[in-house]
Amino acid sequence: NIQCVLVVGGFAESPLLIKHLCGKIDQTRCRVIRPKNPSLAILKGALMYGQNPKKIATRISKYTYGIQCSVNFDPSKHPERLKKIVRGKVKCGKIFSKIISVGDQVMLG
Numbered sequence: 001n002i003q004c005v006l007v008v009g010g011f012a013e014s015p016l017l018i019k020h021l022c023g024k025i026d027q028t029r030c031r032v033i034r035p036k037n038p039s040l041a042i043l044k045g046a047l048m049y050g051q052n053p054k055k056i057a058t059r060i061s062k063y064t065y066g067i068q069c070s071v072n073f074d075p076s077k078h079p080e081r082l083k084k085i086v087r088g089k090v091k092c093g094k095i096f097s098k099i100i101s102v103g104d105q106v107m108l109g
Contacts, residue, residue: 005032012038058105066098 005025011017012034022032035041049056070091073083078092085091100106 002030005030007032007034008038008041010039053108056108058107061100061102061104061106063100064098064102065100066096069095069097071095 005021007018007021018032018034025032070084070086070093073090073092082092082094083090084093086093
C-alpha cells in the first residue's frame with residue numbers, strides 16, 4: 001500500500017540508485033520523489049529540529065518492541081515445551097509481549 005517513496009540524503013543524488021528504484025517500483029501506483037537537493041534535506045531537517053524540537057511531536061516506529069514474560073498456560077494456544085511451574089502455578093514461558101508495533105505512532109518524551 002505504499003503510495004510514495006521519498007528519497008533524500010547523499011546517496012539519493014546517485015542517478016544509478018534512482019534508475020534502479022524506478023525500475024523496481026510500479027510508478028502507476030507509487031511515485032518516487034527526490035527533492036532538488038536531496039543531501040540538503042537531511043541537514044535542513046536536523047537544523048529545524050535543533051531550533052525547535054517540538055516541531056516533531058511524534059515518530060513512526062521502525063521496529064516492534066516488547067518484553068519476554070510468562071502467562072497462564074493455555075493448552076489450546078501454547079506448546080507443551082513452553083509449559084513450566086512458577087510458584088505453584090502452570091505458566092507458559094518465553095512469551096513476547098508487544099509494547100510498540102512496527103508502524104505505530106509514538107509520542108516523543
